[in-house]
Amino acid sequence: MKRQRNRGRVVAAVLAAMCAAAALPGQAHAAGPGVYAFDPEAKKVQGATANVEASELDEGVPYRSTIGPGEKLYYRVTLDEVSAAYVSAVAVPGDSGKAAYGDGINVSLRETDDTQCSSQRANFGAGEYARPIAAYVSRTIKESSSTCQESGQYDVLVERESEETSNPDAWNLELRFLQEPRLKSGSSMPTEGPGSWPSASAKPLTGKQQKRSGGAGFSEATSLENGRWQDTVAPGQTRFYRVPVDWGQQIHATAGLSNSTSATKDFVGSALTLSLDNPAQGHVSDATLSYSGVPASASLRPLPPVAYRNRFDASAQVSAMRFAGWYYLSVSLSPKLTESYGDEPIPFELAVQVKNDAGTSPYEGDAGVFGVTDQDREVARKGKNAREAARSGPMTVVAAAGIGTGSVLVLGLGVWTLLARRRAVGAPAPGSPAVGGHQPPQGR
Incomplete structure (x- = not known):
């Protein structure tokens, strides 16, 4: 019995070590104000000041880079x-102090002769406080266009715009290049934007409020389904969430900031920003609220249902609702609140509604990030982020956590080798009496 107990302790200890080693790289990031959780798989890349020296970005691979004030990379x-x-850039100033209204980044996709395909600008706006902001560029296939339609190399130009009075520290960048799946063969897709769509605001939700803590970056965004979700956000902090939105579905979101327990009632303009980004991490829309110590809320403007034809609309908000997948919501709180209300986190509610039944994907085969699966909906129900969802499967623990398969195999072989040796030492020879003088039981 003692040998069996020791054997059990050995197995438990080694398996615990294996689990710990597999779980550590993918643990949730308990980030404080100003801290952003980059994708743990991101590769470092340096932007070039000359386009012919630019490093190439591989499809589907996250990258990290940096950019200084006034740089064009x-x-x-x-x-x-x-x-x-699609190529997206998330600018991450961190806790970089003073920021002006127009501080931000401009991203453009260009042919190598500098012909521009598309561009998008993102800035800090009226709140004038540094926080993660995202912008993306796209190459849309158009039968009637001759610009940016050919195969070959294209330049991605990221430009940082900063006032002289703003903090001069370098910003981090998170970059990602994606290509949309091919359409089903023989399918006839619209070539014009939607003429009209339901633009009424959603009615307030009345269901029970639930607690769910947001992540510190896109890679740690907490999954949500329809409902009223409670969390807290500290001045200078941004919380990230993601919601599965399928073809034909329409998303509505409202953020409501709680009253302050402080006796102070100072007014802070653009105190909270609620932002929405699409599955390619391209900015869709945002809303802000001012705060004076009493409850306040802000809602995203009504957006069209997800549709392929939205890409042809002149409105950037409508165009960004062009494909299904995980849509990202972020809630940022201005660091200016610290002066009047302290640096303690303030409770808020995030109400999410996704309306309409899911439509059919226009793609041939697996849609990848541009689709919603039953598993995605289950992940949203359970509130997992992408890394937690990847680790939840029995065969994906190692890959999601970032530990090498070989390391786990070595640990596993060590366990079984140790057990085999212990069995060999403790086992009686064939035909000999068992320990204690008793004969082993005969087969029935």
């Missing part, structure tokens, strides 16, 4: 002639 991607393509 080039990166490069290779496109085919049939796929819509």
Whole structure:
């Protein structure tokens, strides 16, 4: 019995070590104000000041880079002639102090002769406080266009715009290049934007409020389904969430900041920002609220249902609702609140509504990040982020946590080798009496 107990302790200890080693790289990031959780798989890349020296970004691979005030940095991607393509840049100033209204980044996709395909700008706006902001560029396939339609190399130009009075520290960048799946063969898709769509505001939710803590970056965004979700956000902090929105579905979101327990009732303009970004991490829309110590709320403007044809609309908000997948919501609180209300987190509610039944995907085969699966909906129900969801499967623990398969195999072999040796030492020879003088039981 003693040998069996020791054997059990050995197995438990080694398995615990294996689990700990597998779980550590993917643990949730308990981030404080100003801290952003980059994708743990992001590769470092340096932007070039000359386009011919630009490093190439591989499709589907996250990258990290940096950019200083006034810098214009080039990166490069290779496109085919049939796929819509997207490159996103998330600017992460961190806790960088003073920021002006127009401080931000401009991202553009260009042919190598500098012909511009598309561009998008993101800035800090009226709140004038540094926080993660995202922008993306796209190459849309159009039969009637001759610009940016050919296969080959394209430049991605990221420009930082900062006032002289703003903090001069370098900003981090999180970059990602994606290509949309091919359409089903023989399918006839619309070539014009939607003429009209339901634009009424959603009615307030009345269901029971539930607690769910947001993540510190896109890679740690906490999954949500329809409902009223309670969390807290500290001055200078941004909380990230994600919601599965399928074809034909329409998302509505409202953030409501709680009253302050402080006797102070000072007014802070643009105190909270609620932002929405699409599955390619391209900015869709945002809303802000002012705060004076009493409850206040802000809602995103009504957005169209997800549809392929939205990409052809002149409105950037409508165009960004062009594909299904995980849509990202972020809630940022201005650090200016510290002066009047202290630095303690303030409770808020995030109400999320996704309306309409899911439609059919227009893609051939697996939609990847541009689709919603039953598993995604289950992940949203359970409130997992992407890394937690990847680790939840029995065969994906190792891959999601970032530990090498070989390391686990070595640990596993060590366990079984140790057990085999212990069994060999403790086992009686064939035909000999068992320990204690008793014969082993005969087969029935």
